[in-house]
Structures are given as C-alpha cells and as structure tokens.
Amino acid sequence: xxxxxxxxxxxxxxxxxxxxxxxxxxxxxxxxxxxxxxxxxxxxxxxxxxxxxxxxxxxxxxxxxxxxxxxxxxxxxxxxxxxxxxxxxxxxxxxxxxxxxxxxxxxxxxxxxxxxxxxxxxxxxxxxxxxxxxxxxxxxxxxxxxxxxxxxxxxxxxxxxxxxxxxxxxxxxxxxxxxxxxxxxxxxxxxxxxxxxxxxxxxxxxxxxxxxxxxxxxxxxxxxxxxxxxxxxxxxxxxxxxxxxxxxxxxxxxxxxxxxxxxxxxxxxxxxxxxxxxxxxxxxx
Amino acid sequence: xxxxxxxxxxxxxxxxxxxxxxxxxxxxxxxxxxxxxxxxxxxxxxxxxxxxxxxxxxxxxxxxxxxxxxxxxxxxxxxxxxxxxxxxxxxxxxxxxxxxxxxxxxxxxxxxxxxxxxxxxxxxxxxxxxxxxxxxxxxxxxxxxxxxxxxxxxxxxxxxxxxxxxxxxxxxxxxxxxxxxxxxxxxxxxxxxxxxxxxxxxxxxxxxxxxxxxxxxxxxxxxxxxxxxxxxxxxxxxxxxxxxxxxxxxxxxxxxxxxxxxxxxxxxxxxxxxxxxxxxxxxxx
Numbered sequence: 001x002x003x004x005x006x007x008x009x010x011x012x013x014x015x016x017x018x019x020x021x022x023x024x025x026x027x028x029x030x031x032x033x034x035x036x037x038x039x040x041x042x043x044x045x046x047x048x049x050x051x052x053x054x055x056x057x058x059x060x061x062x063x064x065x066x067x068x069x070x071x072x073x074x075x076x077x078x079x080x081x082x083x084x085x086x087x088x089x090x091x092x093x094x095x096x097x098x099x100x101x102x103x104x105x106x107x108x109x110x111x112x113x114x115x116x117x118x119x120x121x122x123x124x125x126x127x128x129x130x131x132x133x134x135x136x137x138x139x140x141x142x143x144x145x146x147x148x149x150x151x152x153x154x155x156x157x158x159x160x161x162x163x164x165x166x167x168x169x170x171x172x173x174x175x176x177x178x179x180x181x182x183x184x185x186x187x188x189x190x191x192x193x194x195x196x197x198x199x200x201x202x203x204x205x206x207x208x209x210x211x212x213x214x215x216x217x218x219x220x221x222x223x224x225x226x227x228x229x230x231x232x233x234x235x236x237x238x239x240x241x242x243x244x245x246x247x248x249x250x251x252x253x254x255x256x257x258x259x260x261x262x263x264x265x266x267x268x269x270x271x272x273x274x275x276x277x278x279x280x281x282x283x284x285x
Numbered sequence: 286x287x288x289x290x291x292x293x294x295x296x297x298x299x300x301x302x303x304x305x306x307x308x309x310x311x312x313x314x315x316x317x318x319x320x321x322x323x324x325x326x327x328x329x330x331x332x333x334x335x336x337x338x339x340x341x342x343x344x345x346x347x348x349x350x351x352x353x354x355x356x357x358x359x360x361x362x363x364x365x366x367x368x369x370x371x372x373x374x375x376x377x378x379x380x381x382x383x384x385x386x387x388x389x390x391x392x393x394x395x396x397x398x399x400x401x402x403x404x405x406x407x408x409x410x411x412x413x414x415x416x417x418x419x420x421x422x423x424x425x426x427x428x429x430x431x432x433x434x435x436x437x438x439x440x441x442x443x444x445x446x447x448x449x450x451x452x453x454x455x456x457x458x459x460x461x462x463x464x465x466x467x468x469x470x471x472x473x474x475x476x477x478x479x480x481x482x483x484x485x486x487x488x489x490x491x492x493x494x495x496x497x498x499x500x501x502x503x504x505x506x507x508x509x510x511x512x513x514x515x516x517x518x519x520x521x522x523x524x525x526x527x528x529x530x531x532x533x534x535x536x537x538x539x540x541x542x543x544x545x546x547x548x549x550x551x552x553x554x555x556x557x558x559x560x561x562x563x564x565x566x567x568x569x570x
Binding site: 058120199205206208265 | 406412426463468473475484490491493496497498499503529533544551553557558561
C-alpha cells in the first residue's frame with residue numbers, strides 16, 4: 001500500500017488527513033510534534049495513522065505534504081533533505097510559493113517538488129477545528145517545477161478531485177504570489193485594519209453580513225500571517241498602495257458632494273464585480 | 286382585521302411581506318409601482334394582497350412600512366402626509382436614520398413614526414430575490430421618537446421576534462448613522478475599492494472565502510447606496526480617514542521589514558477581533 005505522509009496536523013493538515021482518507025490505495029499517515037495531537041488524530045480518525053517519528057515516516061512516504069508554517073517548511077526541507085524517499089513527491093499547502101520553491105532546491109534530484117496552495121481555511125487553528133469538507137468547492141493552485149513529472153501533477157489533480165475541489169489552477173510561483181497578495185493577504189490586512197477602529201466594540205449589535213464577511217479573517221494566526229506578509233512584502237505593499245488610492249478616490253467623491261460622480265464611480269465598480277460572476281459565500285443577513 | 290401596508294415590494298419589502306405573513310391578526314398588503322410587481326406578489330404569495338393604489342392602502346393601514354429608497358421616503362412622507370390613518374404607526378427599513386427622522390416631522394401629530402433598520406439584505410435587488418428567512422438571526426435597529434408610543438415600540442419588537450431577528454437594538458438617529466457609516470457603508474466602499482484594482486479579472490481562480498466575503502457586496506444597488514453615502518457623508522469620510530490611516534500603518538510595518546512590530550500589531554488587532562466574539566457568516570472555503 002502506498003503512503004501519503006502529512007507533516008503537521010493543524011487546521012489544514014488535519015483537514016487534509018480527513019479529506020484524503022480512502023483516496024485510491026493510499027494510507028494516510030500524520031506526523032505531529034506533540035503527543036496530544038497524535039492522540040487526538042488517532043482517537044478522531046484524522047488519517048489512518050499518526051506518529052511523532054518524522055524521519056521514519058518520510059522514508060516510507062510516496063507523497064509528503066508539508067502542512068507547517070512557511071519558515072518551518074524552509075528549515076524542514078533543509079534539515080530533512082536526505083530523508084525523503086527517492087522517487088517520491090513532496091508538496092506543501094503554503095500561501096506563498098516563490099520562497100518555498102526556492103527552498104525546495106535543496107532536495108535531491110530524485111525527489112520531485114510541486115508547490116501547492118489549496119484556497120481554503122478558516123480563521124481558527126489546530127486539529128480540533130479540522131474538517132474533511134474544508135476543500136469542497138475551493139480552488140487548488142499548483143506551481144510545478146518545469147521538470148516536475150507529469151504523473152505527479154496528475155496525481156495531485158486526482159487528489160484535488162477526491163477532496164472536492166472546484167478546480168486545479170496551474171501557475172508560476174511569481175504569478176501566484178502577485179495575485180495572492182491581492183486576493184488573500186490584502187483581505188487579511190483589510191480585516192485587521194477595520195478592527196483597529198476605536199468604534200469596534202461599540203458597533204456590536206449594529207453589524208450585518210458585510211461587516212462579518214469583511215472582518216471574519218481578522219482573528220488570524222499571527223505567526224503564520226506575519227510570515228506570509230513578510231515573505232511577500234513587495235507585492236503586498238504595492239497592492240495596498242493601489243487599494244489606498246482607490247479608497248481615497250471614493251473618499252473624495254463622497255466628500256465633494258458631487259452625486260453624479262459618485263453614481264458614475266459606483267456604476268463602474270459594481271459592474272466590474274458583476275462581470276466576475278463570483279458569488280459570495282453567504283447571501284443571508 | 287388589522288393591516289400592515291408595505292410600500293415598495295423590492296428585495297427588502299418583498300422579504301418583509303413574506304416574513305410577516307401570519308403575524309398576529311394582521312393582513313399584509315403590498316404596494317408596488319408596477320403591475321408586474323403586483324402580479325408577481327399575488328402569484329407568489331408575497332403578502333396577502335398587493336395593489337398599485339397607494340392612497341387607499343395607506344388609509345386602511347394600522348402600520349405602514351416604507352421599503353423604498355431614502356430620497357423616495359423623504360418625498361413620499363411629504364406627498365402622503367395627510368393620507369396616513371390617524372393613530373397609525375409609520376416605519377421604514379432605511380440604512381440612514383437622521384435624514385429620515387427629520388423628514389418624518391411633516392407627519393400629523395396623530396401619526397407615530399419609529400425609524401427602523403433591519404440589518405439584513407443581499408447584494409441582489411427586486412422582488413424575485415425576496416425570501417422570508419432574510420431577517421433570521423439579524424439585528425433590528427429602532428430609532429423611536431422621544432414621544433413614540435410604548436405600545437408601538439412593543440409591536441415592532443413582536444414583529445422582529447416573529448421574523449426571527451436575533452435582537453432589537455434601540456438607539457438615536459445620530460448614533461445609528463455614526464456606527465452604520467463604519468459597520469455598513471464603509472464595508473461597501475471597501476468592496477468596490479477592492480474591485481477597482483486592475484488585477485480583478487486576472488485573479489479569478491485564485492480567490493478564497495476572504496476575497497468573496499470582502500467583495501460580495503460590491504455588486505450593489507448604485508442609486509440606493511449613492512443616496513446612503515451622500516446622506517451620511519461626514520460620518521463616512523471620517524471613518525474612511527481612520528481606516529486609511531490604519532491601513533497605512535500596516536503598510537509601513539510590512540514595508541519596514543520589522544517583523545517584531547508586525548507581529549505586535551497583528552497580535553493587537555486579532556485579539557480585538559476575538560474579543561468581539563462575532564462569528565463570520567461562513568466558515569468554509
């Protein structure tokens with residue numbers, strides 16, 4: 001029986017271990033750093049096995065999925081470069097790709113590395129919040145190396161399909177990072193910046209779905225997101241500059257009292273949103 | 286049998302007509318401007334009756350709920366000031382309260398007016414998107430006049446309960462408008478400003494729930510929101526200034542490369558969000 005080893009049984013790793021159970025002829029082995037996590041995984045059926053023994057798990061792994069923080073992935077690849085099984089596939093789930101693909105260059109030639117970013121998650125962390133349905137309907141982004149094996153890309157596509165992903169999108173690490181600065185990292189900066197307003201606590205009872213939708217992710221994993229922001233700082237600051245400029249244009253249109261200009265701007269922006277045909281996650285209150 | 290007249294059978298008025306059906310001993314009468322809307326309401330059971338005849342409906346109404354645009358409410362109150370039944374209650378559903386409460390001063394003394402704002406809605410408009418469950422779990426805000434009758438406030442509270450609202454919050458028009466500039470109007474300015482980014486269309490396939498949650502409301506009703514923004518311009522621009530300042534602080538923390546400062550800021554903001562205990566509308570992808 002072939003083996004998928006998931007390194008890191010937090011929110012994403014735990015959810016993957018649940019979502020991939022029963023995938024083809026693979027056995028799912030979780031690797032955790034704490035015994036309590038191993039015990040939780042075993043007693044809740046998160047994957048088929050769970051262990052603290054990283055090296056012996058890696059040596060048996062046909063596929064290794066690194067579900068740890070970006071900086072931990074970088075040091076893990078360096079530390080365990082000789083522990084991966086020759087001919088195996090290594091991948092990750094990290095929201096930054098250039099730095100990870102660069103770090104993966106330490107791997108021996110016989111080990112393939114395909115960058116992976118499932119566009120899923122919640123504002124919680126830890127195995128106790130993991131759920132197997134997490135990836136249903138979401139995009140899975142792959143950044144294969146030019147020399148990555150086709151059969152490995154195909155395997156990841158079947159895994160994505162099995163987990164219920166909406167589609168698999170292939171791109172380069174640079175394009176991934178430029179776009180994700182906009183679609184993901186900036187959304188988190190917006191959420192925390194909204195929560196920095198002194199009115200935050202007095203507004204309880206006066207919030208609707210637009211407020212909840214915009215600020216949900218503000219309760220973020222600080223260490224993880226500080227790494228993602230830092231590793232993608234140039235792209236992220238450039239997106240923020242564009243956003244601040246666009247906000248200021250609206251601010252001026254509102255302050256000027258020029259209603260025609262405001263209507264014109266709102267028509268333009270809302271038409272763009274409609275053209276995207278991107279339904280929100282929630283249509284109620 | 287007593288009568289509730291709902292003026293305007295759009296998304297909110299239509300949803301209210303559905304949500305209030307069967308409430309105590311009230312008959313629900315919808316007033317629309319177009320025959321097609323009346324026909325739709327009658328054939329889909331949106332309320333108990335529907336009519337084009339505003340004046341005769343108002344004369345029978347024990348409760349009138351104005352579900353039209355802010356500027357239309359202002360002119361409607363002026364135009365129909367003598368048509369409301371003496372002793373009746375008039376209310377609205379509008380996202381701005383000071384301008385509406387001011388306009389309601391034209392009503393005769395025998396007609397009570399209580400400002401109302403159910404914190405519910407979707408990014409769609411029109412009766413065909415109406416649904417009776419819209420108000421379930423949402424806040425209903427009331428701005429009674431100092432002289433409003435207690436029995437009328439109590440009636441609105443029972444209506445809110447019947448529609449499934451989470452709670453009823455009473456406040457002043459000024460406080461409502463200051464807070465809503467932050468919790469609602471600014472969320473819409475954020476959403477449209479994010480969509481103004483040139484990257485919008487290339488990002489499709491790379492978006493997760495944070496992007497969908499933040500931008501959902503960008504597909505807004507332009508005429509309605511232009512009015513809300515204009516009528517609350519001072520409060521809204523002041524919120525936007527605070528938000529832009531907070532965004533710029535994050536931008537500088539990221540650009541500076543000072544990771545400790547970034548971690549410290551993120552810890553502060555995310556702790557504030559957690560203290561709110563305000564779950565997002567959606568925890569999946």
